[in-house]
Amino acid sequence: MAFRSRREKLRSILTGSACVHPGSVYDAISIRIAEDLGFPLGMFGGSVASLAVLGDPDVTLITLTELAEQMRRMSRAATLPVLVDADHGYGNALNVRRTVQELETAGAAGLTIEDTLLPAAFGEAKTQLISLEEGVGKMKAALDGRSDPSLVIMGRTGAASVTSIEDAIRRARAYEATGVDALFFTGIKSRAELEAIVAATRLPIVLGGAPDELNAIDYLANQRVRIALQGHAPIAAATQAVYETQKALREGTPPKNLKGLPSPDLTSRVMREADVKARSAGFLGLKK
Numbered sequence: 129m130a131f132r133s134r135r136e137k138l139r140s141i142l143t144g145s146a147c148v149h150p151g152s153v154y155d156a157i158s159i160r161i162a163e164d165l166g167f168p169l170g171m172f173g174g175s176v177a178s179l180a181v182l183g184d185p186d187v188t189l190i191t192l193t194e195l196a197e198q199m200r201r202m203s204r205a206a207t208l209p210v211l212v213d214a215d216h217g218y219g220n221a222l223n224v225r226r227t228v229q230e231l232e233t234a235g236a237a238g239l240t241i242e243d244t245l246l247p248a249a250f251g252e253a254k255t256q257l258i259s260l261e262e263g264v265g266k267m268k269a270a271l272d273g274r275s276d277p278s279l280v281i282m283g284r285t286g287a288a289s290v291t292s293i294e295d296a297i298r299r300a301r302a303y304e305a306t307g308v309d310a311l312f313f314t315g316i317k318s319r320a321e322l323e324a325i326v327a328a329t330r331l332p333i334v335l336g337g338a339p340d341e342l343n344a345i346d347y348l349a350n351q352r353v354r355i356a357l358q359g360h361a362p363i364a365a366a367t368q369a370v371y372e373t374q375k376a377l378r379e380g381t382p383p384k385n386l387k388g389l390p391s392p393d394l395t396s397r398v399m400r401e402a403d404v405k406a407r408s409a410g411f412l413g414l415k416k
């Protein structure tokens with residue numbers, strides 16, 4: 129299968145002894161840049177999916193079809209393995225199964241299913257969680273939905289910042305028992321919390337946003353953390369760059385005086401222009 133080697137690369141990160149930072153990717157250009165810079169993995173966050181596809185905040189308005197199509201565009205553009213934030217799996221456990229099928233065929237290397245109640249419930253300002261039992265059902269359905277056994281399925285919980293670290297551990301152990309490949313935690317606030325999780329579980333750990341005391345990569349590697357997210361600055365930087373450029377043009381700056389534009393060489397690399405030229409020569413009979 130064409131995507132298997134991507135999935136095996138993600139698996140080798142999880143079974144290795146280092147901790148890596150993924151590149152934040154969200155479209156064909158960003159994944160190629162992350163690949164060219166040597167990131168071992170791309171992270172396609174739900175928040176950036178919402179922003180890139182809809183221009184929305186992270187409030188679960190994006191559909192599974194839209195998410196999967198964006199993943200498919202990235203899979204086509206590059207071979208970098210991508211871990212997809214599949215949120216709550218777009219519904220109940222049966223929807224989770226379908227989500228896994230769609231993301232698998234779209235070329236994801238791995239995906240996370242979380243136990244957050246999404247979309248937010250009526251009248252509840254604070255984040256809520258589904259029950260542990262429903263979370264377990266979702267993990268089982270995710271595993272059942274996979275047809276390529278190399279696709280990585282991660283169980284994710286944000287319980288540490290919603291209920292308690294004890295609840296996060298209880299949930300992680302229950303998800304671990306379903307046979308998921310890794311555990312993904314958000315809301316871990318201290319080394320003591322991380323160490324309690326490490327002592328109570330055995331699977332590779334992925335950390336979402338974490339405070340400064342958790343930012344030493346060697347320390348994380350020693351705690352069985354294999355992937356540590358660093359947020360999604362690239363799409364924020366792209367927003368600023370588009371803003372500055374459009375503003376300058378709107379204010380009358382001539383295009384040739386614009387600042388911050390990519391060199392022709394960078395643009396050509398991002399477009400994989402040499403490959404396109406070679407194909408044109410080969411298939412269209414064009415002269416080089």
Ligand SMILES: O=C([O-])CC(=O)C(=O)O
Pocket residue numbers: 171172173174175176186213336357360
């Ligand atoms: O998975 C991540 O990168 C963090 C997250 O939930 C999001 O950005 O939606």
Ligand SMILES: [Mg+2]
Pocket residue numbers: 173174175186213215
């Ligand atoms: Mg998310």
